[in-house]
Amino acid sequence: MKSIFVKSIRAVIYNSKFILLFWAFNALMALVLSVPIFYILTDNLSRSLINDKLMSGFDYTWYIQFQNLYKLHIEQMPLSIAFVVGIYTLVQTFFLGGLISIFNLPQKNLYVDFFYGGVKYFYRFTKVLLVTLIFYTFVFLIIDWLGNLISTIFADSENELFEFVLRLLTYLLLIFFIGIITIISDYSKVSLAINDKKEAIKGIFTAIKFIKNNFNIAFIFFLIVAILGATGAVLYNFIEKEIPRTPGYFLILSFVLQQMLIIFRLYIRMLFASTEVSLYKDLSAEQLHVELKGEFN
Numbered sequence: 001m002k003s004i005f006v007k008s009i010r011a012v013i014y015n016s017k018f019i020l021l022f023w024a025f026n027a028l029m030a031l032v033l034s035v036p037i038f039y040i041l042t043d044n045l046s047r048s049l050i051n052d053k054l055m056s057g058f059d060y061t062w063y064i065q066f067q068n069l070y071k072l073h074i075e076q077m078p079l080s081i082a083f084v085v086g087i088y089t090l091v092q093t094f095f096l097g098g099l100i101s102i103f104n105l106p107q108k109n110l111y112v113d114f115f116y117g118g119v120k121y122f123y124r125f126t127k128v129l130l131v132t133l134i135f136y137t138f139v140f141l142i143i144d145w146l147g148n149l150i151s152t153i154f155a156d157s158e159n160e161l162f163e164f165v166l167r168l169l170t171y172l173l174l175i176f177f178i179g180i181i182t183i184i185s186d187y188s189k190v191s192l193a194i195n196d197k198k199e200a201i202k203g204i205f206t207a208i209k210f211i212k213n214n215f216n217i218a219f220i221f222f223l224i225v226a227i228l229g230a231t232g233a234v235l236y237n238f239i240e241k242e243i244p245r246t247p248g249y250f251l252i253l254s255f256v257l258q259q260m261l262i263i264f265r266l267y268i269r270m271l272f273a274s275t276e277v278s279l280y281k282d283l284s285a286e287q288l289h290v291e292l293k294g295e296f297n
Helices: 002-014 018-045 050-056 060-069 071-104 111-153 160-194 200-213 215-241 250-283
Strands: none
Touching: 002 215, 002 250, 018 071, 018 111, 018 250, 060 071, 071 111, 071 160, 071 250, 111 160, 111 200, 160 200, 160 215, 160 250, 200 215, 200 250, 215 250
16 A cells, blocks of 8 residues: 555656646636626725725625625526536546546656547546436435435424434435545546546446455545545645735735645645556556476475
8 A cells, every 4th residue: 555655646746747737727717707706896896995894804784785786697607607617527527537548657648648648538538427427416316305304304303412413424424425436436437548448337337346346445545635635625724714814915825825725636636546546557457377387406
Protein backbone atom coordinates (compact mmCIF):
# COMPACT_ATOMS: atom_id res chain seq x y z
CA MET A 1 0.00 0.00 0.00
CA LYS A 2 2.80 2.40 0.88
CA SER A 3 4.63 1.85 -2.41
CA ILE A 4 1.45 2.32 -4.46
CA PHE A 5 0.54 5.50 -2.57
CA VAL A 6 4.03 6.97 -2.94
CA LYS A 7 4.10 6.08 -6.65
CA SER A 8 0.69 7.67 -7.13
CA ILE A 9 1.74 10.91 -5.42
CA ARG A 10 4.88 11.08 -7.55
CA ALA A 11 2.79 10.58 -10.68
CA VAL A 12 0.53 13.47 -9.66
CA ILE A 13 3.47 15.78 -8.94
CA TYR A 14 5.17 14.75 -12.20
CA ASN A 15 2.02 15.74 -14.12
CA SER A 16 1.33 18.97 -12.22
CA LYS A 17 1.38 20.92 -15.49
CA PHE A 18 -2.20 19.81 -16.15
CA ILE A 19 -3.40 21.65 -13.02
CA LEU A 20 -3.25 24.94 -14.97
CA LEU A 21 -5.66 23.53 -17.56
CA PHE A 22 -8.08 22.26 -14.90
CA TRP A 23 -7.93 25.52 -12.96
CA ALA A 24 -8.51 27.62 -16.09
CA PHE A 25 -11.59 25.56 -16.97
CA ASN A 26 -12.96 25.89 -13.42
CA ALA A 27 -12.38 29.65 -13.56
CA LEU A 28 -14.20 29.85 -16.91
CA MET A 29 -17.23 27.98 -15.55
CA ALA A 30 -17.25 30.18 -12.44
CA LEU A 31 -17.12 33.25 -14.66
CA VAL A 32 -20.06 32.04 -16.75
CA LEU A 33 -22.15 31.57 -13.58
CA SER A 34 -21.06 34.72 -11.79
CA VAL A 35 -21.31 37.32 -14.59
CA PRO A 36 -25.17 37.48 -14.54
CA ILE A 37 -25.16 37.76 -10.74
CA PHE A 38 -22.41 40.39 -10.86
CA TYR A 39 -24.41 42.38 -13.42
CA ILE A 40 -27.61 42.57 -11.36
CA LEU A 41 -25.67 43.27 -8.14
CA THR A 42 -23.81 46.10 -9.87
CA ASP A 43 -27.06 47.45 -11.27
CA ASN A 44 -28.64 47.40 -7.82
CA LEU A 45 -25.76 48.60 -5.64
CA SER A 46 -23.66 50.90 -7.81
CA ARG A 47 -25.78 53.93 -6.88
CA SER A 48 -26.87 52.81 -3.43
CA LEU A 49 -25.50 53.73 0.00
CA ILE A 50 -26.32 50.25 1.24
CA ASN A 51 -23.26 49.03 -0.63
CA ASP A 52 -21.03 50.11 2.28
CA LYS A 53 -23.32 48.50 4.86
CA LEU A 54 -23.10 45.13 3.13
CA MET A 55 -19.32 45.13 3.58
CA SER A 56 -19.75 44.86 7.35
CA GLY A 57 -22.84 42.66 7.56
CA PHE A 58 -25.80 41.12 5.74
CA ASP A 59 -28.98 43.18 5.36
CA TYR A 60 -32.10 41.02 5.14
CA THR A 61 -34.36 43.94 4.21
CA TRP A 62 -32.17 44.70 1.20
CA TYR A 63 -32.17 41.00 0.29
CA ILE A 64 -35.97 40.84 0.19
CA GLN A 65 -36.12 43.97 -1.95
CA PHE A 66 -33.42 42.58 -4.22
CA GLN A 67 -35.38 39.35 -4.71
CA ASN A 68 -38.53 41.25 -5.66
CA LEU A 69 -36.74 43.62 -8.06
CA TYR A 70 -34.90 40.86 -9.94
CA LYS A 71 -37.42 38.06 -9.56
CA LEU A 72 -37.35 37.16 -13.27
CA HIS A 73 -33.53 36.99 -13.38
CA ILE A 74 -33.36 34.87 -10.22
CA GLU A 75 -35.98 32.42 -11.52
CA GLN A 76 -33.87 31.82 -14.63
CA MET A 77 -30.68 31.07 -12.67
CA PRO A 78 -31.46 27.42 -11.74
CA LEU A 79 -31.76 26.57 -15.44
CA SER A 80 -28.45 28.32 -16.17
CA ILE A 81 -26.79 26.51 -13.27
CA ALA A 82 -28.12 23.13 -14.46
CA PHE A 83 -26.81 23.81 -17.98
CA VAL A 84 -23.34 24.80 -16.71
CA VAL A 85 -23.23 21.78 -14.38
CA GLY A 86 -24.04 19.52 -17.33
CA ILE A 87 -21.26 21.03 -19.46
CA TYR A 88 -18.87 20.89 -16.48
CA THR A 89 -19.60 17.21 -15.86
CA LEU A 90 -19.05 16.24 -19.49
CA VAL A 91 -15.77 18.15 -19.71
CA GLN A 92 -14.59 16.60 -16.44
CA THR A 93 -15.38 13.20 -17.95
CA PHE A 94 -13.20 14.16 -20.92
CA PHE A 95 -10.41 15.31 -18.58
CA LEU A 96 -10.63 12.04 -16.63
CA GLY A 97 -10.02 10.10 -19.83
CA GLY A 98 -6.85 12.12 -20.38
CA LEU A 99 -5.69 11.64 -16.79
CA ILE A 100 -6.20 7.88 -16.81
CA SER A 101 -4.39 7.72 -20.15
CA ILE A 102 -1.24 9.49 -18.89
CA PHE A 103 -1.25 7.64 -15.57
CA ASN A 104 -1.57 4.33 -17.43
CA LEU A 105 1.30 5.20 -19.80
CA PRO A 106 3.59 7.54 -17.80
CA GLN A 107 6.05 7.88 -20.68
CA LYS A 108 3.31 9.53 -22.77
CA ASN A 109 2.32 12.56 -20.70
CA LEU A 110 2.36 15.41 -23.21
CA TYR A 111 -0.72 17.58 -23.74
CA VAL A 112 -1.32 15.86 -27.07
CA ASP A 113 -1.36 12.48 -25.28
CA PHE A 114 -3.72 13.87 -22.65
CA PHE A 115 -6.21 15.16 -25.23
CA TYR A 116 -5.87 11.99 -27.29
CA GLY A 117 -6.83 9.94 -24.23
CA GLY A 118 -9.73 12.28 -23.52
CA VAL A 119 -11.09 11.88 -27.04
CA LYS A 120 -10.48 8.12 -27.13
CA TYR A 121 -12.29 7.33 -23.88
CA PHE A 122 -14.92 10.09 -23.80
CA TYR A 123 -17.76 8.06 -25.36
CA ARG A 124 -17.07 5.01 -23.19
CA PHE A 125 -16.83 7.08 -20.01
CA THR A 126 -20.01 9.01 -20.87
CA LYS A 127 -21.96 5.73 -21.05
CA VAL A 128 -20.62 4.82 -17.59
CA LEU A 129 -21.59 8.31 -16.39
CA LEU A 130 -25.19 7.84 -17.55
CA VAL A 131 -25.46 4.48 -15.78
CA THR A 132 -23.94 6.06 -12.67
CA LEU A 133 -26.51 8.88 -12.72
CA ILE A 134 -29.30 6.30 -12.86
CA PHE A 135 -27.91 4.59 -9.75
CA TYR A 136 -27.49 7.95 -7.97
CA THR A 137 -31.11 8.82 -8.76
CA PHE A 138 -32.30 5.44 -7.50
CA VAL A 139 -30.37 5.81 -4.22
CA PHE A 140 -31.69 9.34 -3.61
CA LEU A 141 -35.26 8.16 -4.27
CA ILE A 142 -34.82 5.31 -1.76
CA ILE A 143 -33.36 7.65 0.87
CA ASP A 144 -36.17 10.15 0.27
CA TRP A 145 -38.72 7.36 0.68
CA LEU A 146 -37.08 6.25 3.93
CA GLY A 147 -37.15 9.86 5.18
CA ASN A 148 -40.87 10.13 4.44
CA LEU A 149 -41.45 6.76 6.13
CA ILE A 150 -39.64 7.92 9.28
CA SER A 151 -41.69 11.14 9.29
CA THR A 152 -44.91 9.13 9.03
CA ILE A 153 -43.92 6.68 11.76
CA PHE A 154 -42.94 9.42 14.23
CA ALA A 155 -45.68 11.91 13.28
CA ASP A 156 -47.52 11.34 16.57
CA SER A 157 -44.52 10.27 18.62
CA GLU A 158 -42.45 12.27 21.08
CA ASN A 159 -39.44 9.96 20.87
CA GLU A 160 -37.25 12.55 19.16
CA LEU A 161 -33.98 10.85 20.07
CA PHE A 162 -34.88 7.60 18.31
CA GLU A 163 -36.10 9.56 15.27
CA PHE A 164 -32.81 11.49 15.21
CA VAL A 165 -30.80 8.25 15.36
CA LEU A 166 -32.81 6.74 12.49
CA ARG A 167 -32.37 9.84 10.34
CA LEU A 168 -28.65 9.90 11.12
CA LEU A 169 -28.36 6.25 10.05
CA THR A 170 -30.28 7.11 6.87
CA TYR A 171 -27.83 9.89 5.98
CA LEU A 172 -24.85 7.65 6.78
CA LEU A 173 -26.37 5.01 4.51
CA LEU A 174 -26.70 7.65 1.79
CA ILE A 175 -23.02 8.62 2.13
CA PHE A 176 -21.99 4.96 2.05
CA PHE A 177 -23.97 4.22 -1.12
CA ILE A 178 -22.67 7.38 -2.82
CA GLY A 179 -19.13 6.25 -1.98
CA ILE A 180 -19.71 2.74 -3.33
CA ILE A 181 -21.29 4.01 -6.56
CA THR A 182 -18.43 6.48 -7.01
CA ILE A 183 -15.82 3.75 -6.51
CA ILE A 184 -17.56 1.45 -9.00
CA SER A 185 -17.87 4.30 -11.50
CA ASP A 186 -14.19 5.24 -11.20
CA TYR A 187 -12.89 1.70 -11.50
CA SER A 188 -15.25 1.03 -14.42
CA LYS A 189 -13.60 3.85 -16.33
CA VAL A 190 -10.14 2.68 -15.27
CA SER A 191 -10.86 -0.90 -16.41
CA LEU A 192 -12.25 0.28 -19.76
CA ALA A 193 -9.12 2.35 -20.39
CA ILE A 194 -6.47 -0.10 -19.18
CA ASN A 195 -8.10 -3.13 -20.83
CA ASP A 196 -8.99 -1.02 -23.88
CA LYS A 197 -12.59 -2.27 -23.91
CA LYS A 198 -15.57 -0.43 -25.38
CA GLU A 199 -18.55 -2.15 -23.74
CA ALA A 200 -19.52 0.03 -20.77
CA ILE A 201 -21.70 -2.61 -19.09
CA LYS A 202 -18.90 -5.19 -19.25
CA GLY A 203 -16.54 -2.58 -17.84
CA ILE A 204 -18.91 -1.98 -14.93
CA PHE A 205 -19.16 -5.71 -14.18
CA THR A 206 -15.37 -6.02 -14.43
CA ALA A 207 -15.04 -3.17 -11.93
CA ILE A 208 -17.59 -4.74 -9.57
CA LYS A 209 -15.69 -8.04 -9.71
CA PHE A 210 -12.40 -6.24 -9.05
CA ILE A 211 -13.85 -4.31 -6.09
CA LYS A 212 -15.44 -7.48 -4.70
CA ASN A 213 -12.07 -9.27 -4.74
CA ASN A 214 -10.13 -6.27 -3.39
CA PHE A 215 -12.77 -4.35 -1.44
CA ASN A 216 -10.69 -3.63 1.67
CA ILE A 217 -7.68 -2.13 -0.06
CA ALA A 218 -9.76 -0.28 -2.71
CA PHE A 219 -12.01 1.24 -0.05
CA ILE A 220 -9.07 2.15 2.20
CA PHE A 221 -7.29 3.98 -0.64
CA PHE A 222 -10.51 5.80 -1.55
CA LEU A 223 -11.11 6.73 2.08
CA ILE A 224 -7.54 7.99 2.62
CA VAL A 225 -7.68 10.30 -0.40
CA ALA A 226 -11.19 11.48 0.55
CA ILE A 227 -10.01 12.29 4.09
CA LEU A 228 -7.08 14.27 2.66
CA GLY A 229 -9.52 16.30 0.59
CA ALA A 230 -11.85 16.84 3.56
CA THR A 231 -8.92 17.90 5.75
CA GLY A 232 -7.99 20.63 3.27
CA ALA A 233 -11.59 21.90 3.20
CA VAL A 234 -11.82 21.95 7.02
CA LEU A 235 -8.49 23.80 7.29
CA TYR A 236 -9.66 26.36 4.71
CA ASN A 237 -12.94 26.97 6.57
CA PHE A 238 -11.06 27.43 9.84
CA ILE A 239 -8.64 29.98 8.34
CA GLU A 240 -11.30 31.74 6.27
CA LYS A 241 -13.43 32.39 9.37
CA GLU A 242 -10.56 34.31 10.95
CA ILE A 243 -10.13 36.70 8.02
CA PRO A 244 -11.85 40.06 8.65
CA ARG A 245 -14.48 41.27 6.17
CA THR A 246 -13.31 44.88 6.37
CA PRO A 247 -11.38 46.72 5.04
CA GLY A 248 -12.01 45.57 1.50
CA TYR A 249 -8.46 44.46 0.69
CA PHE A 250 -8.90 41.48 2.99
CA LEU A 251 -11.22 40.11 0.29
CA ILE A 252 -8.12 39.65 -1.87
CA LEU A 253 -6.61 37.39 0.79
CA SER A 254 -9.88 35.45 1.00
CA PHE A 255 -9.90 35.07 -2.79
CA VAL A 256 -6.30 33.79 -2.83
CA LEU A 257 -7.09 31.22 -0.13
CA GLN A 258 -10.15 30.11 -2.08
CA GLN A 259 -8.07 29.56 -5.22
CA MET A 260 -5.54 27.59 -3.17
CA LEU A 261 -8.39 25.34 -1.99
CA ILE A 262 -9.57 24.84 -5.58
CA ILE A 263 -6.05 23.90 -6.72
CA PHE A 264 -5.73 21.53 -3.75
CA ARG A 265 -9.01 19.85 -4.74
CA LEU A 266 -7.76 19.47 -8.30
CA TYR A 267 -4.66 17.71 -6.97
CA ILE A 268 -6.91 15.45 -4.89
CA ARG A 269 -8.94 14.59 -8.00
CA MET A 270 -5.71 13.70 -9.81
CA LEU A 271 -4.65 11.60 -6.82
CA PHE A 272 -7.93 9.67 -6.97
CA ALA A 273 -7.25 8.80 -10.61
CA SER A 274 -3.58 8.01 -9.99
CA THR A 275 -4.19 5.67 -7.03
CA GLU A 276 -7.01 3.88 -8.84
CA VAL A 277 -4.90 3.28 -11.96
CA SER A 278 -1.91 2.08 -9.91
CA LEU A 279 -4.07 -0.15 -7.73
CA TYR A 280 -5.97 -1.66 -10.65
CA LYS A 281 -2.81 -2.39 -12.64
CA ASP A 282 -1.05 -3.87 -9.61
CA LEU A 283 -3.89 -6.09 -8.36
CA SER A 284 -5.22 -7.24 -11.73
CA ALA A 285 -1.84 -8.04 -13.27
CA GLU A 286 -1.48 -11.57 -14.53
CA GLN A 287 0.73 -13.76 -12.40
CA LEU A 288 3.27 -15.88 -14.25
CA HIS A 289 3.91 -19.33 -12.82
CA VAL A 290 7.30 -20.70 -13.83
CA GLU A 291 7.95 -24.39 -13.48
CA LEU A 292 11.61 -25.20 -12.89
CA LYS A 293 12.87 -28.52 -14.19
CA GLY A 294 16.26 -30.11 -13.75
CA GLU A 295 18.56 -31.17 -10.99
CA PHE A 296 20.39 -28.83 -8.66
CA ASN A 297 23.56 -29.82 -6.92
